[in-house]
Structure formats: structure tokens, C-alpha cells
Amino acid sequence: MSRKRVSRREFLKRSGAGAIAVSAIAPADGFAVNGPAPATPVDRHAIFAALGDTLIPTDPGDPGYSSLEPYKITEEVMKGLAAIKDDDLDAFNKECGAFFEGRAFLQLTETQRAEYLRQIIDGGRFSDKTKLRVLQRVYRQTRTRVFDLFYRNYPENVIPRDQQGEPILKPGDKHQITNPNTKKIRTGWDVAGFKGPMTWEEEEAARTKYWKRGQGD
Numbered sequence: 001m002s003r004k005r006v007s008r009r010e011f012l013k014r015s016g017a018g019a020i021a022v023s024a025i026a027p028a029d030g031f032a033v034n035g036p037a038p039a040t041p042v043d044r045h046a047i048f049a050a051l052g053d054t055l056i057p058t059d060p061g062d063p064g065y066s067s068l069e070p071y072k073i074t075e076e077v078m079k080g081l082a083a084i085k086d087d088d089l090d091a092f093n094k095e096c097g098a099f100f101e102g103r104a105f106l107q108l109t110e111t112q113r114a115e116y117l118r119q120i121i122d123g124g125r126f127s128d129k130t131k132l133r134v135l136q137r138v139y140r141q142t143r144t145r146v147f148d149l150f151y152r153n154y155p156e157n158v159i160p161r162d163q164q165g166e167p168i169l170k171p172g173d174k175h176q177i178t179n180p181n182t183k184k185i186r187t188g189w190d191v192a193g194f195k196g197p198m199t200w201e202e203e204e205a206a207r208t209k210y211w212k213r214g215q216g217d
């Protein structure tokens with residue numbers, strides 16, 4: 001594992017579970033006749049996508065957060081982060097300029113983004129503690145949502161059900177096997193090495209194994 005990759009993955013482990021554990025949409029052409037130009041909208045999708053990729057990086061041969069973008073993972077992440085205000089997200093994007101020569105979070109390299117998150121976790125370099133709490137809240141809520149969704153096996157985290165809410169089983173399946181995971185997509189379960197609920201064959205094999213062990217074989 002390269003130094004770059006360790007630095008991106010390992011800082012989350014070092015922060016501990018209990019720790020506060022730019023591209024932008026172009027403004028319209030022209031200028032206001034009276035008063036300042038309108039504020040540039042916050043690109044929520046871009047910021048959350050960059051945060052997700054920093055938290056669970058993707059490298060060639062090693063899938064992570066961004067490898068699930070074709071399945072709209074960021075849109076799904078955003079559904080659980082509607083309470084984060086645009087102003088707070090904008091502050092998160094811009095406050096790193098004090099440490100990275102005026103650049104916003106969306107303009108940083110992967111390594112710099114990870115370093116910015118370390119600084120937010122540590123908090124020592126921020127003199128404005130009220131603003132620091134805003135940044136920590138954005139980081140904490142996004143981290144929780146990204147990890148929860150990714151390691152819940154998105155997008156193979158939903159059991160197909162009929163109109164009555166009953167699981168839709170494979171034809172001929174009499175054993176109620178409802179594991180939604182497949183080998184078509186490299187999901188969070190696959191990355192973590194979690195196989196999910198056992199198949200009927202695996203259950204039978206396990207019962208046979210432990211029955212033989214109980215018989216002294």
C-alpha cells in the first residue's frame with residue numbers, strides 16, 4: 001500500500017470513532033446594475049461527492065465510494081443530509097483557503113483534502129471556535145451518512161418486495177433466501193469481506209459441520 005493511500009485511509013482510524021468522529025456553478029452573465037452580483041449557488045453534489053471519495057477512496061483495482069457514482073450514491077447520500085445548510089456547506093468548502101493558499105475544498109488534491117479533514121478533527125489551527133463547530137458538524141454528519149450507506153451495501157441494500165411488502169423470491173425458492181448482494185457490483189459488503197446472510201446451502205453445510213462436531217467427529 002502506498003504512502004498516499006495510507007494517508008487517505010488511515011487518518012480516520014487515528015481520529016477514533018468518538019472523534020468529531022472548486023468547481024462551482026457559474027453565475028449568470030452580466031452584472032447587477034445596483035448592488036453586488038448575486039451569490040454563487042453552493043454545489044452540494046460536488047462537495048458531498050468529494051467528501052465521500054476522501055472518506056472512502058477509490059484506486060485502480062480497489063473500488064471505493066466513487067466507483068458507485070454510476071449508481072447515484074451521492075444523490076442517495078444527499079437525501080440524508082438535507083439538514084446541512086448551504087451556508088454551512090459553503091463555509092466547509094471555503095475555510096480551507098486559510099491553509100491551502102486560498103483554494104477551496106473542491107480545488108484541493110486528494111491528499112490535501114484528507115489533511116483538511118485532519119485539521120477539522122484536531123481543531124487546533126482554527127481560532128474561530130464557533131465556525132470550527134460548524135465545520136466539525138458538516139464533517140461528522142457527512143461521515144456518518146457516507147459510511148452508513150456504503151457499508152450497508154448500497155446499491156444492493158434493498159430486498160425486492162411485492163405490493164404486499166413480501167420479499168420476492170427466486171422461482172422455486174422455498175427457503176426465504178433474501179440476501180440482495182450479487183457479484184455484479186463491488187459494494188461495501190464486498191470491500192469489507194462481509195458475505196451477508198447465508199444461502200440455504202451454506203446454512204445446511206454449517207448445520208452439518210456443527211452437528212458432526214457435537215458428535216465428536
